[in-house]
Amino acid sequence: MSVRVRFAPSPTGKLHVGSARTALFNWLFAKHHRGAFVLRIEDTDQKRSNPAFLQDIDASLAFLGIVADEGPIFQSQRAALYREHAERLLQAGQVVEREGAVVFPVAPQTVTFADLLHGDITVDTSLFESLVLMKSDGTPTYNFACVVDDALMRISHVIRGDDHIANTPKQVLLYRALGFPLPVFAHIPLIVGVDRARLSKRFGATSVDEYRQVGYLPEAFVNYLVLLGWSPGGNRELIAGQELIEAFDLAKVRKAAAQFDQRKLDWLNSQYLKRTPLPRLAALLAERLVAKGWLPADYDRTWLSRIAALLQDRLRVLEEIEEEHAFFFREPPDYEGEAVEKYLRGDGVAERLLELRERLSRLAAFDTPQIEAATRALVAERQLASKELIHPVRVAVTGREVSPPLFETMAILGKAKVLSRLEHAATALARRS
């Protein structure tokens, strides 16, 4: 039997991280078994469905590297199919019409189904006396459309969140009534937040798109998601691409809900960032900066590569290029009030900045070794501690108390900007008005 799985989101919101992991597990399972991954859009609820979310689902899946082998198939375009099968059940006397809806009466019984992760799950159907199959507005309910579609699409494995466990016995009943063979079910645990309840906006970002925007790399995000409930074994953590597909084993997914840990995701992302080839990192950063208008479309690639190299093992997420390193791109940089107060207003600071400026202006080559030599020479001659000069210069040049290594930073900024900032700091900022 060939493996066929489906991911069936409803376009009623941005693609949720939890849904993304369900999609990912389905996709990995399909790819591992050289099967097919089908995308189905469950948009039978016209009131809540919104085309804008469709685009988000597409973009988010693309970001994750998930490509559907079939679909998207829209339930809203399959109305006739559901009606046809409802009619069939009506003819067979298995359902009744009640108040304009097609209802499936459920005799009290016990339903047992096999789950790939949980083993046999048994449920007493007296919990639900009847199931609405077709609503009075003529559209199918979730459980009915889901069964008809999964059966007609010949889905072999239904892999979904374990919040669907309660739906499964209802669907099993419908498979039987319709005479369809049962797929294999696998209910994977949910992702929860720090409150142990399902991930909600109260505790941060919940949509894939938000994580993409903050600047997580797809491989890192996928790697993190897959580690939530599964591991490749051997205490290994970093895994991606084909290796991940080959190693993935649905049966080894843990059954307990996993808590989403932003910090570990950050760490993983930083690991991937360190391993990203410089040209790609530079391109990713440039994309953000150009979009923000901080960099022209025809930016200097060599220059940006130097910045990328300098920041490569400092960034946790791409967003930090704008959040913490704007001084590379803004003229003048933003000066943090606290930093100015702390380092630029001391006795003799302005004079030292101007003296360094003078020496730097005479440098033949404005490169890191020469900048460092000039700075250290001044420190030595004035019998200062290094930090007595370096800290003020850092604030003068970057506007901040913390920055990447200062001499490299100055070299990359270039002589003109450094001299101008030193002067500005010494003449305007260092003196209280």
Added chain:
RNA sequence: GUCCCCAUCGUCCAACGGCCAGGACACCAGCCUUUCGAGCUGACAAUGAGGGUUCGAUUCCCUCUGGGGACACCA
């Protein structure tokens, strides 16, 4: 409330029923250092409780406790 699912460090994962329960993140300390970070060292830290089964239980069974999920003409 009823039904279902789940239970190893704070968190995420390991551990054919059998060596001192292992790794990672976070946290803490040290080294390095122009700040921060990165990196390197090290420390701290768990089998929810009680019963069984067994020569031996993290692992198998039962009860309890705790947590979560589901109880729509929403998906």
